[in-house]
Amino acid sequence: MAGVLEFLSFKDGHPTIITGLSPNITGIGPIKPTYEKGECCEIVEGRYLQNTDTYTAVVDKEFAASEDLNVGSKIDIGGKDFEVVGIINTGRTARIAGAQVFIPIGTAQQIVNKGDIYTTVFLKLSSQADPGAVEKKIKSSVGEDVTITTSADFLATVAGMSTMTKTMAAGISLIVIVLVTLFVIKSSLAAVYERKGEIGIMKAVGWRDGDIVKLITIENIIQSLIGGVIGCFIAYIITYLFVMNANLVIPETITSYPACAASTLSTDLTVNVVFSPYLILIGISAAVILGILAGYAGSKKISSLLPNEALREL
Amino acid sequence: MINIRNITKTYGDKGLAKVKALEDVSFAIENGEMIALMGASGSGKSTLLSLIGGLDKCDSGSISVDEENISALNAQKLADFRRDKVGFVFQQFHLIPTLSVVENIMLPLLPSGIKKAECCSVAKEALEKVGLGTREKHLPGELSGGEQQRVAIARALVNKPEIILADEPTGDLDSKTGEKILELLQALNQKEKVTIIIATHDDKIAKKAKRKIVLKDGKVIEDEKL
Numbered sequence: 001m002a003g004v005l006e007f008l009s010f011k012d013g014h015p016t017i018i019t020g021l022s023p024n025i026t027g028i029g030p031i032k033p034t035y036e037k038g039e040c041c042e043i044v045e046g047r048y049l050q051n052t053d054t055y056t057a058v059v060d061k062e063f064a065a066s067e068d069l070n071v072g073s074k075i076d077i078g079g080k081d082f083e084v085v086g087i088i089n090t091g092r093t094a095r096i097a098g099a100q101v102f103i104p105i106g107t108a109q110q111i112v113n114k115g116d117i118y119t120t121v122f123l124k125l126s127s128q129a130d131p132g133a134v135e136k137k138i139k140s141s142v143g144e145d146v147t148i149t150t151s152a153d154f155l156a157t158v159a160g161m162s163t164m165t166k167t168m169a170a171g172i173s174l175i176v177i178v179l180v181t182l183f184v185i186k187s188s189l190a191a192v193y194e195r196k197g198e199i200g201i202m203k204a205v206g207w208r209d210g211d212i213v214k215l216i217t218i219e220n221i222i223q224s225l226i227g228g229v230i231g232c233f234i235a236y237i238i239t240y241l242f243v244m245n246a247n248l249v250i251p252e253t254i255t256s257y258p259a260c261a262a263s264t265l266s267t268d269l270t271v272n273v274v275f276s277p278y279l280i281l282i283g284i285s286a287a288v289i290l291g292i293l294a295g296y297a298g299s300k301k302i303s304s305l306l307p308n309e310a311l312r313e314l
Numbered sequence: 315m316i317n318i319r320n321i322t323k324t325y326g327d328k329g330l331a332k333v334k335a336l337e338d339v340s341f342a343i344e345n346g347e348m349i350a351l352m353g354a355s356g357s358g359k360s361t362l363l364s365l366i367g368g369l370d371k372c373d374s375g376s377i378s379v380d381e382e383n384i385s386a387l388n389a390q391k392l393a394d395f396r397r398d399k400v401g402f403v404f405q406q407f408h409l410i411p412t413l414s415v416v417e418n419i420m421l422p423l424l425p426s427g428i429k430k431a432e433c434c435s436v437a438k439e440a441l442e443k444v445g446l447g448t449r450e451k452h453l454p455g456e457l458s459g460g461e462q463q464r465v466a467i468a469r470a471l472v473n474k475p476e477i478i479l480a481d482e483p484t485g486d487l488d489s490k491t492g493e494k495i496l497e498l499l500q501a502l503n504q505k506e507k508v509t510i511i512i513a514t515h516d517d518k519i520a521k522k523a524k525r526k527i528v529l530k531d532g533k534v535i536e537d538e539k540l
Contacts, residue, residue, distance in 0.1 A: 201408050204369055205422035205469065206397020208390050304389075307396075308370040311408065 002029040003118030005108045006099065009077045016063075018077055019099035020108020023049035028124045030098060031090060033058075046071035046086035053104045057082040061089040063100035075101065078111040181290055188294035192216060192302050199302055200310025209303040216299035217292060224291025228284035235283070240273045316343040316366060316477070316509070321375030321385075323361050323532075335361040336372070337532040345476065346507040348500065350514055350523035358532040359513035363479045366511065367400045368392045379477070397422055401470025401508075403499075405482035407462040409454040409469075416441065416450040419469045426473075440468040444498060460491030467498055471508075478502065480512045484519060496522050 005020040021029055031041045033048040049058055059069050064087045073084045090098060109116055125134060135148050199212055321339050326332040336358045351359045364370040365377060368384050376385045384395055409418045419437035441447055444464040454462050470478050484492030500522055503510045520526050528536035
């Protein structure tokens with residue numbers, strides 16, 4: 001567990017965001033200081049806060065540049081002078097307890113003068129813990145007004161976006177289905193009309209209109225069945241290739257989780273291509289139904305021609 | 315017996331000039347006759363064959379075959395009539411190019427509900443009759459014109475029809491092959507007593523028939539026994 005105290009310090013009417021934190025707790029909290037180059041929360045100059053520090057500050061790199069602060073500079077917080085001991089690069093994404101100036105928690109509590117208070121507490125649950133139960137327990141001891149943000153909230157945000165995407169995809173699919181239906185009926189009619197002469201021969205040798213409708217409909221069922229199976233196979237392959245090659249890293253900006261938090265949030269979205277017999281059945285059935293409709297519409301029209309009219313096409 | 319009474323057929327509608335293909339045509343044909351239907355191109359021979367065979371409908375008058383007025387039949391019964399009583403032989407053979415020879419011959423049998431194996435054996439029998447027993451698996455495009463016309467004749471006979479209607483059956487063939495086709499039709503007429511009506515403008519073919527009917531501008535101008 002790590003607690004932080006966030007507050008604003010005003011000087012000449014300009015606010016500065018201050019976060020007081022425990023220097024000795026680095027496994028959990030809003031930032032994870034490091035001396036590694038390019039890493040999030042890199043100490044670019046000086047050092048990080050120490051347990052024994054009082055009235056010292058680590059300043060965000062951007063803020064230091066705008067205020068012309070360096071290691072050894074003094075900064076006024078709540079009417080007290082703080083010595084800048086380090087410059088840190090915290091990144092710019094939205095986050096909890098992100099600040100322009102980081103100071104030791106004890107000193108922060110002294111300045112705010114409200115006792116041992118915290119505005120945000122970071123908890124790391126053990127793998128066996130039930131987040132729901134912990135959430136309930138916090139609310140019962142701290143009060144219902146407390147805001148609890150969990151990694152599940154991130155998933156909920158992603159799920160919400162996914163629902164929106166799903167609704168849009170359903171709309172697009174509907175338009176595609178209508179267009180494909182019209183196209184299939186049109187091409188089926190064209191295919192049947194191409195066989196006008198052949199149908200004329202069948203009628204001349206005694207095929208009834210119903211026999212011709214039956215034949216063309218059966219042909220269409222077989223064709224659409226084969227088409228449906230091939231279509232499902234191709235769709236599976238394309239989906240598989242897409243998922244394998246798609247960049248499915250969710251941007252951190254859609255969550256308030258600290259960008260340089262000690263514990264990282266997994267933003268890699270794993271999507272598995274599920275082989276769903278139910279979905280395949282629906283796909284093939286839709287193709288067959290479409291085939292039957294298209295075949296019936298085309299054959300019904302052409303079978304009503306007199307044999308002589310059809311034979312003239314030969 | 316075929317009874318043709320006062321039939322008239324006009325082509326052309328929707329603003330096109332109307333052409334009278336047949337005008338008040340009447341005559342009767344006895345079972346087992348072999349008739350040459352003669353006349354120049356456009357005289358109405360093919361139209362008359364189409365009407366007798368139920369491929370088209372006349373505007374007025376009636377055609378009866380064995381006392382059944384085929385002019386009054388609905389589409390289904392007319393299809394049954396064509397399947398059971400008539401065999402057609404066309405000048406351009408009208409075989410389906412994607413089907414094999416035997417499949418083309420089986421075509422009239424398939425809607426009758428006969429099992430496919432039986433259809434196949436009947437079709438092979440018909441193919442033997444026209445002397446092409448060895449060509450059953452070939453596609454029409456792999457045969458000569460004369461052979462294709464023989465296949466068309468086998469298809470016409472496969473349902474054991476009472477009437478064979480042949481529209482210029484030798485028109486696309488050389489004289490020697492045409493002669494053989496005619497001999498085949500003559501043999502069918504003599505041995506199996508099939509009524510044969512051949513539309514032609516060739517006098518040599520007409521001489522093989524027992525009766526000659528001549529059409530001019532859609533009217534019968536001559537009807538004589540030979």
